Amino acid sequence: QVQLIESGGGLVQAGGSLRLSCVVSGRTFSNYNMGWFRQAPGKEREFVTTINWSGGRTAYADSVKGRFTISRDNAKNTVYLQMNSLKPEDTAVYYCAATSRLLFTTRPDQYAYWGQGTQVTVSS
Numbered sequence: 866q867v868q869l870i871e872s873g874g875g876l877v878q879a880g881g882s883l884r885l886s887c888v889v890s891g892r893t894f895s896n897y898n899m900g901w902f903r904q905a906p907g908k909e910r911e912f913v914t915t916i917n918w919s920g921g922r923t924a925y926a927d928s929v930k931g932r933f934t935i936s937r938d939n940a941k942n943t944v945y946l947q948m949n950s951l952k953p954e955d956t957a958v959y960y961c962a963a964t965s966r967l968l969f970t971t972r973p974d975q976y977a978y979w980g981q982g983t984q985v986t987v988s989s
Contacts, residue, residue, distance in 0.1 A: 867891045867978040869961050874983030877951055881987070885946040887961030887980055894942040895919070898964050901935060901946045902973055903957035903985075910960070910973050916944065918966040926971075929955075951987045958982040 873885040889897070900915040914925045914935040923935055934947040944961055962976035970976075 867897070867963055869963060869978055869980035871959065871961050871980040871983040874959060874985045876986045876988065879951060879953055879987055879989050881951050882947070882949045883951065883985060885948070885959055885961075885983060885985075887944045887946075889942045889944070889963060894937075895939045896966055897978075898966050898969055899935075899937060899944040900962045900964065900971070900973075900976055901944075901959060902962060902976075903955075903959045904982075905957040908957075912971040912973065913959070914946065915969065915971060917969055922969060924969070924971060948985070951985075953987045953989045955985060956987050957985060959985050 868890045871887045895918050898917045901913040902910050904910040916923045916935045920937050932950045937944045960982045961980045963978040964976045
């Protein structure tokens, strides 16, 4: 069974930065492509970014492009989300998720494993 544990969320002022981490255990980390998603109150879960198993391919939602950076360290079984120039509309619970390395996808229904989420709140 794959387990994902996120950390690094918190309260930050607009324009500030946060770095989220997600540690994965239970299987070989490099077998998985990883993604970050977020869900704001009253809204559906939405794609933020994804990275392939080697770290050589990434994709971003237009809303975060140029501000957020995804990366991974396969030796530490960890995926990161560096968030800069944060805006109040970035406020949400952020989830990391894992999918097969054969799938490079932005669709949340194609991710089999999910963390419990970490709250990010950006004040104006």
